[in-house]
Amino acid sequence: MEVITKEDLILINELSSRSYSGNRLLSNASNNEKSHLAEIKRKLKTIAEYYSKHYSESYGEFDTSVSTGNDIAIGGTSFKRIWSGIFKGAENKQYAAQISFVMDPIKPCLNVGFYFGRASGHSLNKTQRNNLESQLQKLADNLVKTIESNEPFRRKYNSLLDFGFKAYAGSEELQGAEWMKRINSSAKSSQIYAKIFPNDFGVIDNSTVDSYVAQIVFLMGGVSPENVSSGVVLRPLSPEQRAKQAERNAEIGLKGELLIMEKERKRLLSLHLNNRSYPKHVALESMHHGYDILSLDEKGDEIYIEVKTTTRLKKDPSSKVFFLSTNELETFENESGKYRLYRVYDIEGRPDLDIVDLNKVEKRPDGYICNYM
Template sequence: MKNNKFNEVYPNQSLIHYPLVLELFKRGGKAKPNELYESLADYFELSDELRKKTVNENTKELKWHNNVRWARQQLVDKGILKNDSNWGIWELSDNAINSYFDTDIEHAISEDTVKGKFTQEQLESLLEKQKRIGELGEIIVEEYEKKYLISKGCIKLAEMVRRVSQENCREGYDIISFYEDGSEKYIEVKSSTSNQLEFYISINEYEKAKKLGDRYCIALVRGINLELRNCKEIKEINNFNQLINTNKVNLVPIKWRVSLGENH
C-alpha cells in the first residue's frame, strides 16, 4: 500500500522490511536487488529527487539503494532472508512465511504474498494455525498474570484474571488482569512465532488504548512454539497511547475503509 507521507522523506529502514519481503514473495522468493529498488521506491511513492540522491557528493552510490541494502541486511540478521544465497541474489529463508506473516494472515493473503493463488484448503490451514498461535499466546499471558499476582500475595486477584476474548472478541483487549492495588489491567495479546517487535493493531484496539490510558497494555508473546506450548519471551508495553502521542512508536496504515457516496 502506498503512503503519500513518504514522498519527500526516506522511510525508516524498518519500514522497508515488509514491502521488501512482499516483493520477494511475488517474485517467487528471490530476486536481484536491481529488480527491487524501483518497485520499493514506487511503493513509498518516493520523489525523483530522492530516487536520484547520492550518499554524498563524492560517490555515485544512490542513497535509496543504500537504505534498501541496509534493510535487507537487517532481515538477514532476523533470519527472514538467507545469508548464503548466490552472489547478487536476495532470497527468502525457508521459514519466512511462517515467521514473518503469522501475525497477520489476512493481510498477507490480501497482498498476494505467495506466488500463485491460494486454495481454500491453504487458506483454512493458515487461518487455523493463526488461531492456535493466538489462543496459545493468550493462555500463556493469562497464566503469567496469575502466577505474578500469586507471587505478590494477591491470591484473590489472581483468581479473577480471565480471558474476555472468549466472551466477546470485540472488547479491544483479550485479558482482564489486575495491578497489586486491585485496579484493573486490560491486556491486548499479540502472539507470534517470530522474535520481531512489530505487530498489527485494529482501530478498535487503538481507540480502547486511548480510552483506558495507563490501564491498557500490550503483551507481545514472541517465539511461540506450538508443539512445546511455550514461548521465548513476553514483552509488556505499558500505556501504549502515550507511546503513540510521544512518537515513540511508528504507526503505518496498511488498510483503508472506502465509502462510496450516495450519488456514485
C-alpha cells in the same frame, strides 16, 4: 493420501535414540518396527508424489525421492533421517532445491519446508563435486535475486516467519534477511521449515500439511534463472488453504494469550491477590472487548491486557511490527491508564516478551499498523 500418525512419529523418535551395531537396523529393532518403518516410508513417498503432480504445472516438473537403502547411517551405529521430497535444479538431490517432508528424529513432529541440499555426494570425485556445488550455489543466487527484484515474491517470503517457519543455516536459526545473506555465500544445508505436530486425534491431517506446503512451495519458482527476469507467477491460495491460514494465525495468537494468562496467575499469586475471578481470558468469550485478558495491578485494580504474538525472534526487526484494530486502539485511548500491551516473541521456540507503551509507538493509518523499537 494416508495420514502421518503420532505412532509413526514416536517410532522414528525411538529408532533415532538407539545405537546399532554391524550396520544393521535389526541389531536393535524388532521385525515389527522394521515393517512399521517401511509403512512410514510408503506414506512419505505418496506425499511427495502427490505434491510433485500438484505443483508441476505452476513450477515445472519435479523429481521425487524418499529414504532408501540401509536405514543405518554411514558409520554403522546411528539411525538415518527418514524423509521424502520433491526437488529440482540438479539430478542429484543432495545438490538441488527441495520441498521436503522430514520425520523429526527428536520430537514427534513432521518437518515441512524448503531445503537446499547438503552437498554430500560421497561417491563423487572432486571435479564432479565442485561442479554440483557450483550448480547448487547458482540456485541460491537465483532465489536471492528473485526475492530482491520481485516485490510480491519478497512480501510472501517475509510472511513465512509469521506463519511459523524458521530459517536455518545448518543448526543456526536466522532472521529472514540473515538467511538471504547466508545462502548468497553458501547454500549448503540451508533450510526454511516448520514443525507440524499431531492434532488431538493423534494424526497430522492432509489439509494441515497442504496449508504449509502452499505457503512455502513458491520458493521453488525463484530458483530458476528464467524466473529471475521474467517474474514468478505466485499461485493463489485455495479457499480451504486461506481458511487454514486464518486458523493458523488464530492458533499463534491463542498460544501467546495462554502464556500471558499463566504469567498473570503466577504474578497475582506472588502479590497475594488470590481472587479466583482474575485473570480472566475474555478473548475466549468475545472479540469485542478491545483486549484479551482482564487482570489486576499491584493495588488490586483492574487492568486490560492486549497480547500480540509472533513466531519471530525478538532480534528480528519485523517482530516490532503488529496490527492494532480500531476497537483495540479506542479501548487504549479510553482506558490508557489501565491498558497494557504485551508483545510475545518466538512463541513456538523460546518465548520472550516486552510490555509496549502504545503512546510511544509509530501508528500508520493503514489499519493501525504499529511499529516500535
